[in-house]
Amino acid sequence: MSANLSAILYLVSGVLFILALRGLSSPETSRQGNLFGIIGMVIAVTVTFLSVGNFGAGFVYVLIFLAIGGSLGAFIAYRIPMTAMPELVAGFHSLVGLAAVFVAISAFINPSAFNLGTPGNIKLASLIEMAIGAAVGAITFSGSVIAFLKLQGIMSGAPITFKGQHLLNALLLILIVILTIYLCLTQSSNLFWILIAISFLIGFLIIIPIGGADMPVVISMLNSYSGWAAAGIGFTLENTALIITGALVGSSGAILSYIMCKGMNRSFFNVILGGFGATDQTSGSQNKEQRPVKSGNADDAAFLMKNASSVIIVPGYGMAVAQAQHALREMVDTLKKNDIKVSYAIHPVAGRMPGHMNVLLAEANVPYDEVFELEEINNDFANADVAFVIGANDVTNPVAKTDPQSPIYGMPVLDVEKCKSVLFVKRSLSPGYAGIDNDLFYKENTLMLFADAKKMTEDITKNL
Amino acid sequence: MEIDPFIFRLSIFILSIFVGYYVVWSVTPSLHTPLMSVTNAISSVIIVGAIIAALSGSDGVVFSSSSIYGFLAIILAAVNIFGGFLVTQRMLAMYKKKKKDK
Numbered sequence: 001m002s003a004n005l006s007a008i009l010y011l012v013s014g015v016l017f018i019l020a021l022r023g024l025s026s027p028e029t030s031r032q033g034n035l036f037g038i039i040g041m042v043i044a045v046t047v048t049f050l051s052v053g054n055f056g057a058g059f060v061y062v063l064i065f066l067a068i069g070g071s072l073g074a075f076i077a078y079r080i081p082m083t084a085m086p087e088l089v090a091g092f093h094s095l096v097g098l099a100a101v102f103v104a105i106s107a108f109i110n111p112s113a114f115n116l117g118t119p120g121n122i123k124l125a126s127l128i129e130m131a132i133g134a135a136v137g138a139i140t141f142s143g144s145v146i147a148f149l150k151l152q153g154i155m156s157g158a159p160i161t162f163k164g165q166h167l168l169n170a171l172l173l174i175l176i177v178i179l180t181i182y183l184c185l186t187q188s189s190n191l192f193w194i195l196i197a198i199s200f201l202i203g204f205l206i207i208i209p210i211g212g213a214d215m216p217v218v219i220s221m222l223n224s225y226s227g228w229a230a231a232g233i234g235f236t237l238e239n240t241a242l243i244i245t246g247a248l249v250g251s252s253g254a255i256l257s258y259i260m261c262k263g264m265n266r267s268f269f270n271v272i273l274g275g276f277g278a279t280d281q282t283s284g285s286q287n288k289e290q291r292p293v294k295s296g297n298a299d300d301a302a303f304l305m306k307n308a309s310s311v312i313i314v315p316g317y318g319m320a321v322a323q324a325q326h327a328l329r330e331m332v333d334t335l336k337k338n339d340i341k342v343s344y345a346i347h348p349v350a351g352r353m354p355g356h357m358n359v360l361l362a363e364a365n366v367p368y369d370e371v372f373e374l375e376e377i378n379n380d381f382a383n384a385d386v387a388f389v390i391g392a393n394d395v396t397n398p399v400a401k402t403d404p405q406s407p408i409y410g411m412p413v414l415d416v417e418k419c420k421s422v423l424f425v426k427r428s429l430s431p432g433y434a435g436i437d438n439d440l441f442y443k444e445n446t447l448m449l450f451a452d453a454k455k456m457t458e459d460i461t462k463n464l
Numbered sequence: 465m466e467i468d469p470f471i472f473r474l475s476i477f478i479l480s481i482f483v484g485y486y487v488v489w490s491v492t493p494s495l496h497t498p499l500m501s502v503t504n505a506i507s508s509v510i511i512v513g514a515i516i517a518a519l520s521g522s523d524g525v526v527f528s529s530s531s532i533y534g535f536l537a538i539i540l541a542a543v544n545i546f547g548g549f550l551v552t553q554r555m556l557a558m559y560k561k562k563k564k565d566k
Binding site for chain 2: 010013014017018020021022024025026027030031033034037038040041044045047048049052054057058059061062065066067068069070071072073074076077078080082085088089092093095096098099100102103105106107109110113114125219220223226227229230231233234235236237238239240241242243244245246247248249250251252253255256259346348353354355356358359362363365367368369371373
């Protein structure tokens with residue numbers, strides 16, 4: 001296949017990828033968008049086979065390896081529970097990162113296959129692109145692995161910090177730049193390996209100080225990195241499809257990180273530098289005063305809701321942990337049968353990744369037009385009778401609006417306290433991730449329901 | 465004087481960042497999780513590099529030191545492509561509208 005034709009077809013697949021993202025602007029067009037993405041991928045792979053034009057034994061092996069990876073991926077995609085989506089995405093990011101590293105290594109060892117020169121005499125620009133692709137890929141890989149381990153609970157979600165951490169990271173980053181320069185001067189393969197090793201180390205070091213509830217930012221950030229890694233490799237291979245895709249994914253992840261940071265009213269650097277909540281937790285528990293709390297049972301909650309005319313549900317990460325989304329929808333069905341208006345309010349950072357709650361509710365067959373974002377629904381709390389907070393905490397804390405001393409001051413919160421009554425499903429009075437007490441617990445109109453979210457929801461449904 | 469092809473690629477890159485910027489802002493927040501899984505799937509187009517690397521072995525030699533990395537990358541990228549698109553499909557199939565006849 002001529003180089004010009006394949007370049008045009010790569011461009012077509014890049015455009016199809018743009019359309020794939022474009023489709024996600026509404027649920028109706030989203031499935032078509034996904035199809036565009038698949039077509040784009042098929043074109044890119046087919047064109048690659050045709051332009052390499054090697055259909056010997058190697059080609060058979062490529063198909064075999066493709067089939068192995070493909071069936072593994074398909075198996076995971078069908079088996080994964082929706083609650084585990086953050087782990088899955090983190091895991092997938094790590095694979096993109098590692099694949100980028102492998103491609104870069106292969107190009108370094110055998111540059112002539114990629115038209116980049118000969119070993120020890122690689123074109124300067126290609127060498128720089130390769131080094132960037134490999135370094136960003138390695139950072140994506142090890143960072144995603146740590147994110148995966150934290151989300152999976154294999155590693156504690158608590159931030160791990162030590163003295164001189166930021167200084168060490170900064171030094172390592174400078175070292176990477178120096179190594180890249182020396183690599184270009186000497187073309188030494190040892191330097192290339194050291195560069196990759198240090199990049200792995202950086203990925204590891206930048207994610208360990210970030211706590212569990214900051215995961216939405218971390219996942220988005222790693223999403224972005226995987227895009228930049230792909231773009232770096234795209235420049236090396238002079239491949240338009242990869243360059244376009246890398247840029248798309250890179251900016252997509254960056255926007256998501258920005259949205260998540262705004263949802264917490266924190267700067268990107270504040271999140272990345274990490275350690276949030278670690279210091280507040282200790283101070284918070286020391287001066288905790290005993291304040292009276294009203295607690296109730298499923299029967300009280302059912303009574304309140306039965307007499308309401310509108311109910312707003314505020315789900316959070318706790319709902320995902322308790323797998324309560326199906327039980328919740330059953331409760332809502334019963335409420336709707338009693339002519340009670342029900343809507344869902346989703347905070348931007350609810351859950352462990354962007355849009356996490358929406359997917360869980362969609363899984364439980366909640367129609368998406370009953371689910372609202374913070375800005376859309378926040379004014380409705382004042383007119384609602386009951387707010388049902390299930391598994392959310394910090395995102396409802398009115399302290400964010402009233403107390404400038406509070407670590408979450410300025411964070412946009414759901415105005416849950418404006419409801420006539422608030423039902424708060426929670427296992428105990430322990431503070432949320434930010435390590436601060438929630439004023440909402442002690443309000444006159446709040447009824448605490450101390451139980452597992454799923455069990456409590458089921459009990460309420462029985463009592464309705 | 466001729467323009468270096470690198471400049472063309474850089475132009476594509478920069479313009480794509482802007483396209484990505486505007487397209488992603490128009491994505492509805494409720495679909496942010498599928499957005500992440502589909503971006504994951506499409507960034508695995510890195511498989512084109514993996515395929516070139518895997519087929520780089522000289523005549524008769526399928527597994528050379530450089531092609532092995534290609535084969536490994538093919539497995540990783542394939543997991544991502546199939547896993548990413550399928551899980552996105554699975555998620556998107558769940559987003560349904562309220563039935564009108566209630």
